[in-house]
Amino acid sequence: MTRCTLIGAPIDSGQRRPGCLMGPAAYRVAGLAQAISDLGHAVEDRGDLALPALRPARCPNAAVHSLPETVGWTEALIDSVDDALSEGTLPIVMGGDHSLALGSVAGAAGFAARKGRPLFVLWLDAHSDFHTPLTTTSGNLHGTPVAYITGRGGFDAFPPFPAPVPADRVCLYGIRSVDPAEHAALIDHQLIPVDMRTLDEEGIVAPLRRFLARVRAAGGMLHVSLDVDFLDPAIAPAVGTTVPGGTTFREAHLVMEMLHESGLVTSLDLVELNPFLDDRGMTARLMVDLVASLMGRKVFDRPTRSK
Numbered sequence: 001m002t003r004c005t006l007i008g009a010p011i012d013s014g015q016r017r018p019g020c021l022m023g024p025a026a027y028r029v030a031g032l033a034q035a036i037s038d039l040g041h042a043v044e045d046r047g048d049l050a051l052p053a054l055r056p057a058r059c060p061n062a063a064v065h066s067l068p069e070t071v072g073w074t075e076a077l078i079d080s081v082d083d084a085l086s087e088g089t090l091p092i093v094m095g096g097d098h099s100l101a102l103g104s105v106a107g108a109a110g111f112a113a114r115k116g117r118p119l120f121v122l123w124l125d126a127h128s129d130f131h132t133p134l135t136t137t138s139g140n141l142h143g144t145p146v147a148y149i150t151g152r153g154g155f156d157a158f159p160p161f162p163a164p165v166p167a168d169r170v171c172l173y174g175i176r177s178v179d180p181a182e183h184a185a186l187i188d189h190q191l192i193p194v195d196m197r198t199l200d201e202e203g204i205v206a207p208l209r210r211f212l213a214r215v216r217a218a219g220g221m222l223h224v225s226l227d228v229d230f231l232d233p234a235i236a237p238a239v240g241t242t243v244p245g246g247t248t249f250r251e252a253h254l255v256m257e258m259l260h261e262s263g264l265v266t267s268l269d270l271v272e273l274n275p276f277l278d279d280r281g282m283t284a285r286l287m288v289d290l291v292a293s294l295m296g297r298k299v300f301d302r303p304t305r306s307k
């Protein structure tokens with residue numbers, strides 16, 4: 001039995017297409033808490049975070065937008081994720097765009113540092129999100145958390161990242177859209193993504209097994225950040241940054257089932273769901289279903305619907 005804390009993060013400011021702020025509501029409507037408690041776990045929904053009073057923040061890159069909001073959300077998430085971990089629970093952050101991971105991973109990193117445990121990050125995404133505020137050309141800060149997590153510069157407006165995560169403890173999984181500046185920086189940091197080509201060749205299991213073995217051997221904590229666009233847009237249309245060629249239903253579930261069996265996951269983000277773009281809730285429901293697999297639902301536990 002795991003105790004889970006649901007944290008609503010109604011955040012839209014990391015990109016330009018409105019709708020992600022409805023994410024937490026969609027997860028509640030799709031029955032996230034029930035799906036987890038049906039598996040025998042305890043769940044507490046803390047409701048939605050509020051944006052703290054904004055302080056001015058500036059960035060030399062004129063493309064960057066919504067910096068004060070993003071800094072504010074980052075601060076709120078650092079505290080709520082750290083609190084949930086300190087209470088011995090598994091925080092599940094219901095986003096909200098991926099900029100929320102600036103705060104959720106920083107909160108997990110602060111906690112891990114106090115416990116003297118290494119933090120590992122599994123980034124399930126079509127994108128590497130490795131821009132800094134200085135290199136992004138879209139100006140959308142949801143494309144930057146992996147740079148913040150690994151301690152790259154350019155985040156002067158943000159709280160200093162507690163104990164930056166070395167690049168070799170970050171596993172980018174399912175990647176198939178990387179901007180030129182990100183690509184150069186990935187090479188620089190020797191951060192080799194497990195891209196879709198690799199998954200095509202090796203299968204979804206082997207690279208994940210290798211990573212999880214390293215987390216276990218190090219006695220690490222594991223933060224999982226699940227971006228809706230990790231999934232193929234055919235099965236998960238409710239996202240503003242679709243890229244064809246994503247993971248299938250079974251590949252994604254297999255990842256979640258392996259994560260469950262590993263027993264290593266200590267915090268989780270659900271990001272980029274834009275319910276405004278959904279098709280009768282199919283993406284929200286799939287995300288809830290994936291969380292259920294992560295929390296212990298087995299492949300046999302599926303009902304057959306007649307008609």
Ligand SMILES: NC(=[NH2+])NCCC[C@H](N)C(=O)O
Nearest residue numbers: 098127138140142143179241
């Ligand atoms: N979390 C995401 N969906 N990120 C998409 C980022 C796309 C692109 N690399 C950008 O920086 O604008």
Ligand SMILES: [Mn+2]
Nearest residue numbers: 098125129227
């Ligand atoms: Mn992302």
Ligand SMILES: [Mn+2]
Nearest residue numbers: 126127227229
């Ligand atoms: Mn993405």
